[in-house]
Amino acid sequence: MQNPISGKESVIKAVGLSKEFRDFWNRPKAKAVNDIDFEVYEGEVLGLLGPNGSGKSTTIKMLLGLLYPTAGSITVFGESPRSVRTKMRIGYLPEESYLYKYLTAMETLDFFGALFNLSALERRSRSEQLLEMVGLSHVRNRPVGEFSKGMARRIGLAQAMINDPDLLILDEPTSGLDPIGCKEIKDLITFLQKRGKTVIVSSHLLGDVEDICNRVLILYGGIIRASGTLDELLTVSSSSRITTPLLEPGITERLVKILRDSLKGEQFVIDHPRRSLEDFFLDVVNKARSESVKTYGAEGGGEIAGYLKEESRDVLKDLMSGQKEKEPEMPRIEKAEGKEDDGAAKSRETIDKLVTHATEEKKQMPELKPPENREEVNKKLSHLVSKKDGKDR
Numbered sequence: 412m413q414n415p416i417s418g419k420e421s422v423i424k425a426v427g428l429s430k431e432f433r434d435f436w437n438r439p440k441a442k443a444v445n446d447i448d449f450e451v452y453e454g455e456v457l458g459l460l461g462p463n464g465s466g467k468s469t470t471i472k473m474l475l476g477l478l479y480p481t482a483g484s485i486t487v488f489g490e491s492p493r494s495v496r497t498k499m500r501i502g503y504l505p506e507e508s509y510l511y512k513y514l515t516a517m518e519t520l521d522f523f524g525a526l527f528n529l530s531a532l533e534r535r536s537r538s539e540q541l542l543e544m545v546g547l548s549h550v551r552n553r554p555v556g557e558f559s560k561g562m563a564r565r566i567g568l569a570q571a572m573i574n575d576p577d578l579l580i581l582d583e584p585t586s587g588l589d590p591i592g593c594k595e596i597k598d599l600i601t602f603l604q605k606r607g608k609t610v611i612v613s614s615h616l617l618g619d620v621e622d623i624c625n626r627v628l629i630l631y632g633g634i635i636r637a638s639g640t641l642d643e644l645l646t647v648s649s650s651s652r653i654t655t656p657l658l659e660p661g662i663t664e665r666l667v668k669i670l671r672d673s674l675k676g677e678q679f680v681i682d683h684p685r686r687s688l689e690d691f692f693l694d695v696v697n698k699a700r701s702e703s704v705k706t707y708g709a710e711g712g713g714e715i716a717g718y719l720k721e722e723s724r725d726v727l728k729d730l731m732s733g734q735k736e737k738e739p740e741m742p743r744i745e746k747a748e749g750k751e752d753d754g755a756a757k758s759r760e761t762i763d764k765l766v767t768h769a770t771e772e773k774k775q776m777p778e779l780k781p782p783e784n785r786e787e788v789n790k791k792l793s794h795l796v797s798k799k800d801g802k803d804r
């Protein structure tokens with residue numbers, strides 16, 4: 412289905428979606444989500460809002476196929492959220508970080524990359540770019556169990572992006588982050604939206620939602636109480652606002668007179684606009700950074716990971732058809748019949764060296780084998796162990 416106004420494809424469609432939690436005796440405990448209908452379209456950033464316990468996380472878990480709806484239906488990319496094909500296209504940042512505390516930041520990303528069948532080379536390259544992007548490159552070898560809340564949030568976000576997802580679901584992404592981290596996440600979401608990605612954000616920080624979302628759903632008691640674009644919901648059409656450069660006193664006086672005469676006793680306000688506290692805070696911190704003031708905390712994140720900027724490739728299709736990701740094509744220099752001129756021979760040599768180097772580098776990377784090889788690995792291990800035992804005896 413397409414959006415009748417924007418013509419964009421529907422990514423998520425929920426009809427009569429409900430979730431009731433029951434206790435051991437099957438007695439109703441909580442109606443977390445109560446018969447809601449909604450649709451999310453390609454390239455939208457949707458804010459899922461509501462007070463504590465209003466059903467946001469439950470809705471998200473149903474979108475991810477982690478919880479079964481009690482009633483109603485939900486499709487993601489036209490399929491069940493449980494389909495592997497759908498899951499491959501989703502990135503998820505949970506409300507609480509579920510990280511293996513003994514893995515380092517680098518190992519964590521490598522582990523999640525392996526779940527998406529990325530090659531060792533691709534995993535390393537993406538992990539490095541993501542760590543740089545979320546400002547954790549300098550702590551790449553520290554176990555994530557030691558991370559502060561905000562640092563854990565940053566690595567969680569990096570993990571959600573490792574598969575370059577088409578749909579990103581972020582449950583309270585800015586919770587625990589410092590204002591710089593919040594700003595970086597907001598910039599990243601806006602950037603991803605420009606690349607046509609769809610993002611769902613649940614958050615209590617309404618200022619952040621206002622900055623990035625096109626549309627919001629407000630839940631209360633598991634029911635959608637309001638939904639629409641921010642312009643539809645927030646524009647106060649009964650008032651006008653004019654912003655001008657600083658007015659000279661003479662002009663202000665004349666303006667006040669005109670307004671008094673025309674508004675006939677109605678109240679009006681002329682004042683100076685205020686900067687947002689976020690802008691001011693960022694200025695203060697950036698100044699400290701430019702003066703190289705020492706910190707032991709998170710550094711500002713770097714550039715957006717390069718692979719996230721690339722035009723979307725059909726990695727998914729390759730994965731689904733069981734093919735390996737294609738090796739990058741090296742430029743070929745055709746050999747002229749009979750002999751090759753000097754320049755061409757040198758270029759060929761350089762290219763051959765590059766190819767050999769890349770292949771060797773790939774060989775050195777520890778490759779996570781698919782489960783079919785487990786038996787073979789076990790055999791080799793028992794063989795090694797029995798040999799060692801024989802020696803030791």
Ligand SMILES: Nc1ncnc2c1ncn2[C@@H]1O[C@H](COP(=O)(O)OP(=O)(O)OP(=O)(O)O)[C@@H](O)[C@H]1O
Nearest residue numbers: 432440441443461462463464465466467468469470
């Ligand atoms: N596993 C569960 N078992 C029982 N009840 C649950 C479970 N998960 C959620 N609930 C209940 O469902 C309701 C909605 O919870 P949910 O976590 O979806 O809220 P939320 O909007 O995400 O809240 P918050 O803003 O606090 O994160 C609450 O009453 C909660 O107690």
Ligand SMILES: [Mg+2]
Nearest residue numbers: 467468469506
């Ligand atoms: Mg929640």
